Amino acid sequence: MTNFVLVAGAWLGGWAWDETAGALREAGHAAHPLTLSGLAERRGEPAGQQTHVQDIVDEVERLDLRDVVLVGHSYSGVPVGQAAGRIGERLARVVFVDAMVPVDGESALSGWPSDEVREAIAESGFWPPLTAPEFAGQGLTDEQIARIVDGSTPHPGATATEPAVLTSPLSELPGTYVKCLLDGDEPWGAAAELLKSDRWELVNLDTGHWPMFSRPAELARILHESVSGP
Numbered sequence: 001m002t003n004f005v006l007v008a009g010a011w012l013g014g015w016a017w018d019e020t021a022g023a024l025r026e027a028g029h030a031a032h033p034l035t036l037s038g039l040a041e042r043r044g045e046p047a048g049q050q051t052h053v054q055d056i057v058d059e060v061e062r063l064d065l066r067d068v069v070l071v072g073h074s075y076s077g078v079p080v081g082q083a084a085g086r087i088g089e090r091l092a093r094v095v096f097v098d099a100m101v102p103v104d105g106e107s108a109l110s111g112w113p114s115d116e117v118r119e120a121i122a123e124s125g126f127w128p129p130l131t132a133p134e135f136a137g138q139g140l141t142d143e144q145i146a147r148i149v150d151g152s153t154p155h156p157g158a159t160a161t162e163p164a165v166l167t168s169p170l171s172e173l174p175g176t177y178v179k180c181l182l183d184g185d186e187p188w189g190a191a192a193e194l195l196k197s198d199r200w201e202l203v204n205l206d207t208g209h210w211p212m213f214s215r216p217a218e219l220a221r222i223l224h225e226s227v228s229g230p
Contacts, residue, residue: 013040
């Protein structure tokens with residue numbers, strides 16, 4: 001039985017995976033949605049980037065999981081990518097869902113225009129959640145947008161600005177990158193570099209950046225096929 005550890009992106013908690021996790025369980029897998037420190041029901045807990053990496057490692061070890069697929073969405077690709085190198089033989093695969101890819105020594109905000117985000121973090125200590133209009137064009141219904149906005153919490157700023165620490169190259173691990181096409185036609189930057197590895201595959205999904213809301217069943221199918229084949 002495959003154990004999927006599901007980690008949502010900035011501002012979100014494990015609740016974001018409810019529908020996708022349910023579909024994975026119906027397919028015979030175990031699904032473990034994880035809320036990182038400082039978010040959702042863990043709001044108020046202090047967190048830096050390595051706190052989030054340790055959250056993931058601790059969950060795998062606490063549950064004594066084997067045959068683990070670590071799934072990182074958006075920001076959470078950064079801690080998931082680091083955690084993947086730290087759980088050893090427990091790891092079966094890494095899956096990035098339209099995710100940031102960690103680069104050793106660089107932060108989650110490196111490589112893309114982020115001055116406004118950095119200024120907000122410097123002022124308040126948090127990365128502010130998006131507002132409803134900022135979700136336009138991402139394949140989401142008004143109801144889905146409201147659900148995301150209502151469930152979002154300010155994201156601990158240090159997790160986005162502190163540098164990643166990779167213990168081994170991600171390119172040496174088995175992986176899948178899921179590119180959500182409404183958020184750009186193809187992976188770029190560190191994601192494009194990673195996909196040059198013959199151990200990584202690219203899967204396109206015709207939806208926006210939050211597929212666990214817009215296309216949860218299809219995302220679950222992709223996750224299932226990443227370990228089981230079509």
